[in-house]
Amino acid sequence: MPGSPPSSTPPARTARPAPTFPFSAVVGSEDLALALVLTTVSPEVGGVLVRGEKGTAKTTTVRALAAVLPEVAVVEGCRFGCDPAAPDPTCPDGPHDQDPATTRPARLVELPVGATEDRVIGSLDLRQALGSGEVVYSPGLLAAAHRGLLYVDEVNLLHDHLVDLLLDAAATGRSTVEREGVSIAHASRLVLVGTMNPEEGELRPQLLDRFGLTVEVAAPSEPALRAEVVRRRMAYDLDPESFAAAWSESETRLRHRLADAQARVAHVGLGDAELLLIAEVCAAFEVDGLRADLVTARAAVAHAAWHGRDRVTKADIRAAARLALPHRRRRNPFDAPGLDEELLDRLLGDDDPPIPDPPQDPPPSPGPDDSEGTGDAADPADAQAGDPPATPPGPGSADREDGPQGPADRQPEPPAAPEPSSTPDARDGDPTRGAVAVSVAAPGQAYRTRLFTARGVGTGTAGRRSRAVTSTGRTVGSTLPDGEHRPLHLSATVRAAAPHQATRGRTDGSRLRLVGTDLRHAVTEGRESNLVLLAVDASGSMAARKRMEAVKTAVLSLLLDAYQRRDKVGLVTFRGTEAVLALPPTSSVEVAARRLTDLPSGGRTPLAEGLLRAAETLRLERLRDPRRRPLLVVVTDGRATSGPDAVARSRQAAELLRATGVSALVVDCETGRMSLGLARDLAVRLGADHVRLGEVAAGSLVDAVRTERAALDPALRQTQGPRAA
Structure with a gap:
């Protein structure tokens, strides 16, 4: 007010979130960084599964990748993130012929382990349906992750039917919803990344095969490298802003290189000779189906684009096979993933002559053979905050042709049976x-x-063994809301509200009048683990x-x-x-x-x-x-x-x-x-x-019953004798 003394209380400031750990500063995860880059350059590769023990920077690396992804152009106001240059013709918010365009950062959407199917693919907006009677679709996480990253931590603990939804969306680029009177399909082109600790259980082989690439990560064994990891993490925890600023130039170069690779990947040539070589490699490793061939080919094309080449070479095929084949060689759930690199080298033979990198603007980052840009902790000078490496240690070091085997590449030796x-x-x-x-x-x-x-009926986690009241299965009844997350039992809700319509003032032709006490949840019976x-x-x-x-x-x-x-x-x-x-x-x-x-x-x-x-x-x-x-x-x-x-x-x-x-x-x-x-x-x-x-x-x-019947009936025994033999 005029004449009032100035307030001595400073205006409240909104705290900014701390910047994420820079992708370029991650040390000792070369294969992981390369796999994430390849599936970012070409989402058709099919996502990445990261296997590793706790404390190996799996989550840190994935979250850091989102910060270096190029910004995306979207249609303003579209809940599904349509591309203005090629909008989805079936977008529920479309058509977008006259809608303005804008840009936003690429999204990293995290899917919690306890998420429901409604939260993943979207569902009917109950507030709109019960309030105004309109059928309105509420998008799920697959829509939010379109043209971005969808990250699932502990993916091996996620329900199988949810994993199927995610992998189908990542493979086809679309999400289809057919439920509760809603029939909607929308684009869902995303990079699916899942992390897991093998000690907590494995994915089924069928689901494992649906991930395009897999990486086995472990803590580095070299003391100098371990010390460098700790040094950088402590520096980041002490002052995240300064640490991120010191690596900003490296992050900018990486962002430009990713954008260039994404633009180049559609023009990379894959010759018939290289395609035949990929087929020979996959056949020699006896992988099931043809998905391995397709993923290896796509990853090889992305690897060539990442290194600025216009055609696929043997080096690209080697790098792609190391990431696409190990998890597809498992014959049963007790087989450890791995790849025989000596066999891979014999199949590929000598590498092609090196192809000079074409000129680019900005120029490509230094390779692993240069004096900088590797992120190697052996030189203490590289660890200085004011002189960060020019490229992340992972993708940069992927140029090696015959480097040492990483944890994911070692074929574990079967334990020898002890002598009596x-x-x-x-x-x-x-x-x-x-x-x-x-x-x-x-x-x-x-x-x-x-x-x-x-015995009996339990209430445990959904699985496939004993009968139980779970969140999925066939509907066997209804119950009042009890704090548990259950699907709505629509018919029971309507039946609960029907006797009270007259007292609530409903007239002929008007909408059904509901109150909170009418809600009924469905009780579903399935199987538990x-x-x-x-x-x-x-x-x-x-x-x-x-x-x-x-x-x-x-x-x-x-x-x-x-x-x-x-x-x-x-x-x-x-x-x-x-x-x-x-x-x-x-x-x-x-x-x-x-x-x-x-x-x-x-x-x-x-x-x-x-x-x-x-x-x-x-x-x-x-x-x-x-x-x-x-x-x-x-x-x-x-x-x-x-x-x-x-x-x-x-x-x-x-x-x-x-x-x-x-x-x-x-x-x-x-x-x-x-x-x-x-x-x-x-x-x-x-x-x-x-x-x-x-x-x-x-x-x-x-077999026991059949044998007993055959013993009692000579004629039956004669007819079944040849079958048993």
């Missing part, structure tokens, strides 16, 4: 027993098992007559089944005088398979200790994840021979487990004509289902 050995075993305090033979049996080929489920805890008897009686080999094969098959059904698994083994938690509950069945392969057998049978260790493991896991129901699988012949009163203690342990209400299964490993029925007695005391070891396979019961 003799180790002393206390034998329950009887030293006169002497040494006990301990052997390690190798499992055979895994097979498809029967479906074993937990469980905790499958395997308690395996590894005593001497199990090692007799190659029984342990059959046991390991059955357990490996159960692990494969748990992998396919998205379960967590744990492994308890017992032999001698003790039981050991060989593998705490985890989603990584690969680790469980390795522990199983190396499992020795021999000694007496501490059955009570094995059951008690399983009970304690289940108790602790119930505290960590109370909604995930366990399924205990005890693999044993039922003998209890370790310690005084071994049989009585094992019966008490079984009854203790039964009192907890855990669903259990006893796999009876007893063989021979004279059966003692000890495992069956254990199943009764546990309240568990009982199956013989030979009945674990999916077709075993059908």
